[in-house]
Amino acid sequence: MPVGLDSYLGVHADALKVQSQRMDVLANNLANVDTPGYKARDIDFRTALAQAGSPEGGVALTTTDQNHMAVNATDEGGAALKYRVPLAPSLDGNTVDSQQEQAAFADNTVHYQATLTFLSMRLRNLMTAITGQ
Amino acid sequence: MSSFKIFDIAGSGLSAQSVRLNTVASNLANADSISGDPSTVYKARHPVFQAVQQKMLGAADAENRSESAVRVAGIVESQAAPQMRYDPGNPLANAQGNVYAPNVNVIEEMTDMISASRAYQDNVEVMNTSKDLMLATLKLGQS
Numbered sequence: 274m275p276v277g278l279d280s281y282l283g284v285h286a287d288a289l290k291v292q293s294q295r296m297d298v299l300a301n302n303l304a305n306v307d308t309p310g311y312k313a314r315d316i317d318f319r320t321a322l323a324q325a326g327s328p329e330g331g332v333a334l335t336t337t338d339q340n341h342m343a344v345n346a347t348d349e350g351g352a353a354l355k356y357r358v359p360l361a362p363s364l365d366g367n368t369v370d371s372q373q374e375q376a377a378f379a380d381n382t383v384h385y386q387a388t389l390t391f392l393s394m395r396l397r398n399l400m401t402a403i404t405g406q
Numbered sequence: 407m408s409s410f411k412i413f414d415i416a417g418s419g420l421s422a423q424s425v426r427l428n429t430v431a432s433n434l435a436n437a438d439s440i441s442g443d444p445s446t447v448y449k450a451r452h453p454v455f456q457a458v459q460q461k462m463l464g465a466a467d468a469e470n471r472s473e474s475a476v477r478v479a480g481i482v483e484s485q486a487a488p489q490m491r492y493d494p495g496n497p498l499a500n501a502q503g504n505v506y507a508p509n510v511n512v513i514e515e516m517t518d519m520i521s522a523s524r525a526y527q528d529n530v531e532v533m534n535t536s537k538d539l540m541l542a543t544l545k546l547g548q549s
Contacts, residue, residue: 296412297411299532300412300415300416300419300529300532300536301415301474303525303528303529303532304475304529305419305457305476306419306525306528307422307423307426307455307521307522308455308456308476309454309455311457374528375528382535386539393546393547396546397547
């Protein structure tokens with residue numbers, strides 16, 4: 274039975290991508306912790322993962338000619354990128370809560386490492402099957 | 407895959423916070439630089455931060471725009487009035503015997519310094535963690 278590498282790695286490859294995007298968004302919140310008017314953002318993991326997993330999850334480019342290739346541009350974050358509901362916004366309109374962002378970043382780091390572990394276990398299994406040892 | 411964007415983001419945060427620390431240092435160093443003329447006396451400086459907007463791939467509306475870094479939009483001088491002191495023995499005193507001290511609020515500067523230092527540490531931590539994660543990702547399947 275042929276098994277595609279993508280389906281073999283399962284959801285973890287997509288999860289790794291979404292977690293990496295979330296790391297960018299959280300890093301951005303922490304970089305803008307003192308920017309007036311900046312609104313903290315976060316990625317809705319469930320939506321982002323569903324988008325990344327489905328083939329029609331990205332944004333399709335319009336084809337106006339039969340020679341155009343159907344390209345599925347992956348939407349980075351996209352609809353899954355939401356604004357955080359502020360607990361205590363500051364007077365200058367900034368809604369970044371440094372502690373909350375740090376906690377979210379730590380949470381994301383642990384999940385990223387867990388996904389990496391899952392992936393490396395899958396790859397090790399594959400190597401065992403290939404080498405037969 | 408957004409690859410190494412996170413280093414740009416955290417790096418811009420580091421540079422912005424270090425500009426802020428520089429202005430704090432400048433303000434504190436000049437806290438006692440008096441002058442006989444209120445127009446030439448040192449004025450407290452503060453940086454203004456701004457999020458750098460970047461349109462994401464495939465996101466057409468403004469709602470889905472993502473900020474991708476922070477930058478220093480400019481440095482503004484405080485418009486508060488300088489403090490006047492009567493000190494006729496001072497060589498810088500004007501004809502009325504007054505000297506003018508800068509409008510630097512030392513307590514405000516110290517709290518600003520702590521805030522900048524914490525934010526700087528946050529950005530360093532982000533950079534370290536993401537570096538470790540990326541190195542681990544590069545080693546994927548090798549062990």
